[in-house]
Amino acid sequence: GESVGLHLPTLSVQEGDNSIINCAYSNSASDYFIWYKQESGKGPQFIIDIRSNMDKRQGQRVTVLLNKTVKHLSLQIAATQPGDSAVYFCAESDLGRRALTFGSGTRLQVQP
Amino acid sequence: TAGITQAPTSQILAAGRSMTLRCTQDMRHNAMYWYRQDLGLGLRLIHYSNTAGTTGKGEVPDGYSVSRANTDDFPLTLASAVPSQTSVYFCASSKETDQPQHFGDGTRLSIL
Numbered sequence: 001g002e003s004v005g006l007h008l009p010t011l012s013v014q015e016g017d018n019s020i021i022n023c024a025y026s027n028s029a030s031d032y033f034i035w036y037k038q039e040s041g042k043g044p045q046f047i048i049d050i051r052s053n054m055d056k057r058q059g060q061r062v063t064v065l066l067n068k069t070v071k072h073l074s075l076q077i078a079a080t081q082p083g084d085s086a087v088y089f090c091a092e093s094d095l096g097r098r099a100l101t102f103g104s105g106t107r108l109q110v111q112p
Numbered sequence: 113t114a115g116i117t118q119a120p121t122s123q124i125l126a127a128g129r130s131m132t133l134r135c136t137q138d139m140r141h142n143a144m145y146w147y148r149q150d151l152g153l154g155l156r157l158i159h160y161s162n163t164a165g166t167t168g169k170g171e172v173p174d175g176y177s178v179s180r181a182n183t184d185d186f187p188l189t190l191a192s193a194v195p196s197q198t199s200v201y202f203c204a205s206s207k208e209t210d211q212p213q214h215f216g217d218g219t220r221l222s223i224l
Contacts, residue, residue, distance in 0.1 A: 034212060043202050043204075043218050044155070091155075100155075
């Protein structure tokens, strides 16, 4: 079936550096993409989303980039902080299907 | 604070017993969802409800049932639990089906 996957299971960065978390998706019909952050013992927390009519969207310290040609999504976190340490999930859907398909997650470790 | 409340936070259940996981949201969101999260995997959709009075099957619905009698509540029932249903269960809601989903903190369920 269609799936969403991640290139790197664990990413370790130094505090203050920028982080980039990547995600590949396989469903060419997907038109909505979303990033979640999950801390230990907590539910996923919404970070940012993007629709397929855009290729870039910025939030506070975060940027999501979408490359529909190669079906690739990335999350950029500027000036990474220890509080950013968590597992990050990408998810996708096509708005007709109305269901999110999640990737398996990338763990971000921020070294002080 | 407003959000999604799940109960219980954790439970150990004997195989063959029934169990209802509770989920309540106070955001007046139309859509609600149940996911399970297994170790090392992303979230998989069990059932969803686009609006009160309607429900639908997700990716892994077998062994689970749901009801949506009103906007706020979306209970998930395991009629006869099996060990493979050991997982962390997350409830989520969104204002509409094409908007970000917001998650509760989960119920950790162990079936012995």
